[in-house]
Amino acid sequence: MGVILKRMMLRAASDVAEELGIESLVTGECIAQVSSQTLRNLNVIDAVTDTLVLRPLICMDKPEIINISRKIGAYDFAARMPEYCGVISVKPTTRARIEKVEFEEGKFDFTVLQEAIANKKVEHINSVLSSSDGVLDIELVQVPDTKDVIIDIRAPQEEEQSPLHLTNNQIIKIPFYELMSRLEELPSNNNVLLYCAKGTMSQVHAQQLQQTGRDNIKVFKPS
Numbered sequence: 594m595g596v597i598l599k600r601m602m603l604r605a606a607s608d609v610a611e612e613l614g615i616e617s618l619v620t621g622e623c624i625a626q627v628s629s630q631t632l633r634n635l636n637v638i639d640a641v642t643d644t645l646v647l648r649p650l651i652c653m654d655k656p657e658i659i660n661i662s663r664k665i666g667a668y669d670f671a672a673r674m675p676e677y678c679g680v681i682s683v684k685p686t687t688r689a690r691i692e693k694v695e696f697e698e699g700k701f702d703f704t705v706l707q708e709a710i711a712n713k714k715v716e717h718i719n720s721v722l723s724s725s726d727g728v729l730d731i732e733l734v735q736v737p738d739t740k741d742v743i744i745d746i747r748a749p750q751e752e753e754q755s756p757l758h759l760t761n762n763q764i765i766k767i768p769f770y771e772l773m774s775r776l777e778e779l780p781s782n783n784n785v786l787l788y789c790a791k792g793t794m795s796q797v798h799a800q801q802l803q804q805t806g807r808d809n810i811k812v813f814k815p816s
Contacts, residue, residue, distance in 0.1 A: 595629035596689045597698060600641040601706055607642040608710050617645040623658065624651055628685035637689045731796045731803075732811045734786055737762050741784045743813055746772060746795060757788060772798055779807070786813035 606618050622630050629638070639646055650658055662668040737743065739761045745752055746769040757764060767775050769789070779785050785807075787795035792814040802810045 596634050599638045603642045605710050607644040617647050619647045621650050622648050628687050631687045633688045637691050731799045733814045734811050735816045741786050742780050744787050747789050784809050786811050788813040
C-alpha cells in the first residue's frame with residue numbers, strides 16, 4: 594500500500610509539473626529509512642512516471658537530515674506537520690513486484706486522483722513555510738475522564754488486530770472514513786476523544802470536526 598500510495602503521489606506530481614512547465618520532481622526519500630524506500634521499491638515507484646525524480650537526501654542518515662532542516666529554517670514547521678496514517682500496510686514489503694502493484698492499482702478509481710489534481714492549490718515553498726495551514730493544535734489527552742467517550746477511528750482490520758481496552762470509558766468504533774457520515778453518533782454533552790494508533794489521523798479528523806462547530810472534540814493519545 595505504501596508503494597502504491599507513492600506511485601499515486603508521483604502521478605499527481607508529474608501532472609502538476611507538466612502543467613507548470615517543471616522538468617523534475619524532488620523528494621525527501623532516504624535509502625532504507627522506511628520499507629517503501631528500498632532500491633527495489635523506489636524503482637517500482639519511479640516506473641510510473643517519465644519525469645526525472647531527484648532525491649538529494651538519498652544517502653544521508655536521519656541526524657544529517659534533521660540538521661539540514663534546522664539550517665534552512667524548515668525544522669519547526671516539519672516537526673509540527675502530521676504524518677498521515679490513513680494508509681497502513683499490515684505487512685509492508687521491501688521487494689514490491691511491479692505486476693502485483695499494477696494488479697492492485699487496477700482496482701482503483703482514478704477519477705478520485707484526477708479530482709484531487711483538479712482541486713490542487715499551487716503555493717510557493719516560502720509561503721508554505723511561513724504559513725500555519727495544516728499545522729494542528731488539538732488538545733491531547735493521555736488519561737481520559739470517566740465521562741469521556743472514546744471514538745476508535747482505526748480501520749476495522751487494524752482495530753481487530755489490536756483492540757482498545759478501557760475499563761472506565763465507553764468506546765465507539767467508527768472508522769475514520771465514516772466519521773462525517775455518522776456525526777449523529779457522537780455525544781454532544783461529553784468530551785469526545787478520537788483514537789488511532791499514532792494519534793496523527795485522530796488529530797486531522799478532530800480538527801475537521803471542530804471546524805463543523807463541535808468544541809468537545811479532543812484526541813486520546815496514551816503515553
